[in-house]
Amino acid sequence: MWHTPDCPQWAVMQIGWEAGSRCIKEQDAWAKDVFPAACERLKQAAAAVPSGTPAQPFVDALTELVQAQADTTGFVVLHRWVEILGRHFLPQLPDPNHTTE
Template sequence: MWHTPDCPQYIIMRINWKEGARRVREQEEWAQGVFPAAHERLKMAAAEMPPGTAAQPFIDALTELVQAQAGTTGFVVLHRWAEILERHFPPELPDPDHAAD
């Protein structure tokens, strides 16, 4: 669809694009300012948890995922998520005493 420069629909569309881009920049700036301190609080809270609890794999996985995010300027890619989750939640191996014939 073509619009002339003075088309009201096109003007509204451009205003929405600029407003959306501004909001994304503001959110990114806010997140970059907040993330390091929140990451530190997470690490301190994880360190205070007693080892060996049922929550330990969740704590370790979350801490590692957040650390992976801290090491990138974009998103943690799916294969990295899978590596971390496989490490902390490995698939159960079959029990050789209960194997089906």
């Protein structure tokens, strides 16, 4: 679809794009400002969880994932998720003492 420079529909679309861009920039600035404090609260809550509980692997994985996010300027990429989750949730390996005949 083509629009002339004086097309009202084109002007409305540009206004929408600019407003959306401004909103995203504001959200990003807000998140960068509050993220460190939220990370600290998570670490404090994780430290309060008694070790050895069934929730421990979940707490450790979440804490490490949040730290990985804090260490990057973008998103934690999928292979980092797999590495982190693999450390806390080991795959079920076959039992070498169990044989079937």
